[in-house]
Amino acid sequence: MTSQSASNSPTSPAVAEDVLQVRQCVAKARGKGQSIGFVPTMGALHAGHVSLIERARAECGYVVVSIFVNPTQFGPHEDFQKYPRPRSLDLQICGDAGADLVFYPTVDVMYPAGYQTFVEVGGLSDILEGAIRPGHFRGVATVVTKLFMIAGADKAYFGQKDYQQQLMIRIMSRELNLPIEIVTCDTRRDPDGLAMSSRNAYLTPTEREAGLCLSRALFRTRQRFADGERNPENLSRVLRQEIAATPSAVVDYAVIVDPDTLSEPTKSASKMVALVAARFGTTRLIDNLLLESVD
Amino acid sequence: MTSQSASNSPTSPAVAEDVLQVRQCVAKARGKGQSIGFVPTMGALHAGHVSLIERARAECGYVVVSIFVNPTQFGPHEDFQKYPRPRSLDLQICGDAGADLVFYPTVDVMYPAGYQTFVEVGGLSDILEGAIRPGHFRGVATVVTKLFMIAGADKAYFGQKDYQQQLMIRIMSRELNLPIEIVTCDTRRDPDGLAMSSRNAYLTPTEREAGLCLSRALFRTRQRFADGERNPENLSRVLRQEIAATPSAVVDYAVIVDPDTLSEPTKSASKMVALVAARFGTTRLIDNLLLESVD
Numbered sequence: 318m319t320s321q322s323a324s325n326s327p328t329s330p331a332v333a334e335d336v337l338q339v340r341q342c343v344a345k346a347r348g349k350g351q352s353i354g355f356v357p358t359m360g361a362l363h364a365g366h367v368s369l370i371e372r373a374r375a376e377c378g379y380v381v382v383s384i385f386v387n388p389t390q391f392g393p394h395e396d397f398q399k400y401p402r403p404r405s406l407d408l409q410i411c412g413d414a415g416a417d418l419v420f421y422p423t424v425d426v427m428y429p430a431g432y433q434t435f436v437e438v439g440g441l442s443d444i445l446e447g448a449i450r451p452g453h454f455r456g457v458a459t460v461v462t463k464l465f466m467i468a469g470a471d472k473a474y475f476g477q478k479d480y481q482q483q484l485m486i487r488i489m490s491r492e493l494n495l496p497i498e499i500v501t502c503d504t505r506r507d508p509d510g511l512a513m514s515s516r517n518a519y520l521t522p523t524e525r526e527a528g529l530c531l532s533r534a535l536f537r538t539r540q541r542f543a544d545g546e547r548n549p550e551n552l553s554r555v556l557r558q559e560i561a562a563t564p565s566a567v568v569d570y571a572v573i574v575d576p577d578t579l580s581e582p583t584k585s586a587s588k589m590v591a592l593v594a595a596r597f598g599t600t601r602l603i604d605n606l607l608l609e610s611v612d
Numbered sequence: 613m614t615s616q617s618a619s620n621s622p623t624s625p626a627v628a629e630d631v632l633q634v635r636q637c638v639a640k641a642r643g644k645g646q647s648i649g650f651v652p653t654m655g656a657l658h659a660g661h662v663s664l665i666e667r668a669r670a671e672c673g674y675v676v677v678s679i680f681v682n683p684t685q686f687g688p689h690e691d692f693q694k695y696p697r698p699r700s701l702d703l704q705i706c707g708d709a710g711a712d713l714v715f716y717p718t719v720d721v722m723y724p725a726g727y728q729t730f731v732e733v734g735g736l737s738d739i740l741e742g743a744i745r746p747g748h749f750r751g752v753a754t755v756v757t758k759l760f761m762i763a764g765a766d767k768a769y770f771g772q773k774d775y776q777q778q779l780m781i782r783i784m785s786r787e788l789n790l791p792i793e794i795v796t797c798d799t800r801r802d803p804d805g806l807a808m809s810s811r812n813a814y815l816t817p818t819e820r821e822a823g824l825c826l827s828r829a830l831f832r833t834r835q836r837f838a839d840g841e842r843n844p845e846n847l848s849r850v851l852r853q854e855i856a857a858t859p860s861a862v863v864d865y866a867v868i869v870d871p872d873t874l875s876e877p878t879k880s881a882s883k884m885v886a887l888v889a890a891r892f893g894t895t896r897l898i899d900n901l902l903l904e905s906v907d
Contacts, residue, residue: 336789340791429787432787433733433734433735433736433783433787434731434732434733434734434753434783434784434787434788435731435732435734436729436730436731436732436788437729437730437732438728438729439728439729439730440728441728458729459788462788463787463788463789466788466789466790466791467789469791488728488729489729492724492727492728492729492758493729493731493754493757493758493761494631494758494761494762495761496635496761496764
């Protein structure tokens with residue numbers, strides 16, 4: 318195990334690169350009666366991740382963050398190689414946000430040669446993000462199961478920005494009886510409305526400006542819902558029209574669905590979720606908003 | 613939670629039918645500093661199961677046995693409905709063997725409506741038993757993962773009789789980082805050599821007599837190995853010839869393979885495993901023996 322050098326902030330977390338180190342640290346914390354909070358990430362940390370770590374810090378005695386760019390959730394033509402890996406900065410951010418331990422494994426530690434075990438949530442894995450990114454959710458379900466088993470945490474924290482992902486992880490955890498509570502935290506946004514994402518760094522200024530059509534469309538749709546519109550078809554028309562006003566947006570999907578099943582909502586449902594995904598140049602952005610009656 | 617009536621042996625275990633009850637009992641045992649041993653079964657317990665429970669009793673402070681005839685590991689034309697479920701006798705056997713708690717869930721507890729999460733060990737799930745029983749190992753991997761998560765045990769005990777199953781569970785546990793140790797226990801046999809199995813109860817006396825060809829063939833093959841034969845082809849010829857001498861045996865496979873991968877062994881390997889499966893009337897039996905150099 319390595320520790321950050323003395324010149325760094327005293328809050329710098331311990332860094333573990335293998336499973337046994339994590340287990341020992343967690344066992345030691347448990348021995349002190351501490352509860353364990355866990356924040357799995359792919360690094361390239363932003364204020365959204367920070368909010369997850371801070372929430373874990375507030376709710377748990379010992380906070381583990383994992384940083385692992387998981388190859389099994391990337392398609393063959395996706396950005397696995399190019400995905401940013403700013404190690405020193407990420408470790409500093411973890412420490413500042415209150416992490417006690419950062420698990421930073423290599424691919425070989427997570428997937429030794431001949432690796433062959435996978436977890437899959439049927440149905441949900443094949444629609445929307447799953448339809449566009451075949452194998453993506455199988456990779457997520459597998460790595461999250463492994464990380465949960467390694468961290469042995471009481472609570473795990475996910476961002477709502479990846480709505481379908483957190484829903485799948487909730488279903489998986491419930492169905493496999495994983496002894497962990499899933500906490501979903503609000504999406505963090507830049508002041509202009511863009512949902513924070515490590516992939517935003519890929520955007521040119523023009524693409525970023527165009528990308529704002531997603532959050533604009535979501536907010537407009539939520540306003541319509543708040544104004545009383547309950548017909549999913551009318552709501553999705555609002556959503557799509559607002560995005561269509563930005564011709565450079567190449568839409569993968571823009572839908573209004575049931576928040577628990579991601580299937581078609583009933584017409585008078587009091588809760589729906591608007592999900593959008595679109596490409597801007599070579600960068601793909603996703604975003605979502607819950608539509609909920611306050612009554 | 614129900615407890616056996618006072619007229620029963622004082623060793624009668626507690627019986628839990630839901631997940632929370634198991635977790636509470638296990639947490640209480642952990643609170644006393646006890647280690648947890650776990651024996652997953654489908655009931656219809658015989659001396660093979662008893663030896664697993666007794667081993668767990670000897671090695672662990674608190675012993676959980678599960679009895680669940682798992683529908684997802686049965687094919688559509690297999691014996692799920694017919695599989696024996698002698699509840700009272702099974703509970704008595706568990707108690708006598710030293711179990712502290714029996715988890716006896718319904719299908720609805722394990723697989724609520726809409727269940728969609730599965731665990732799969734690629735490669736190994738598609739050969740030998742997996743080739744003949746498509747989906748079988750996916751069902752086993754899934755239910756075993758769930759049961760491990762429910763029992764929260766330190767050690768789980770499996771019989772070597774289901775060789776491919778225990779190997780798959782070892783691989784799955786290692787690859788998913790499940791925090792549990794897998795212990796494989798020797799196959800128990802009747803005095804005539806027949807490997808104990810809940811399915812032996814299906815056999816007519818004539819079928820049972822015929823079924824002995826499997827263990828006879830395995831013992832003869834092991835003798836050849838002990839005599840110095842190291843050519844897998846020659847060994848598998850011995851295996852198949854001995855079974856062929858019983859024409860009523862309908863062989864699914866009879867092979868000599870590498871004990872860790874179930875692929876073809878090298879010619880001078882010091883360790884191989886002989887695996888056999890055959891049908892006798894409507895009953896399918898499997899058996900195996902490790903071939904190991906003692907030098």
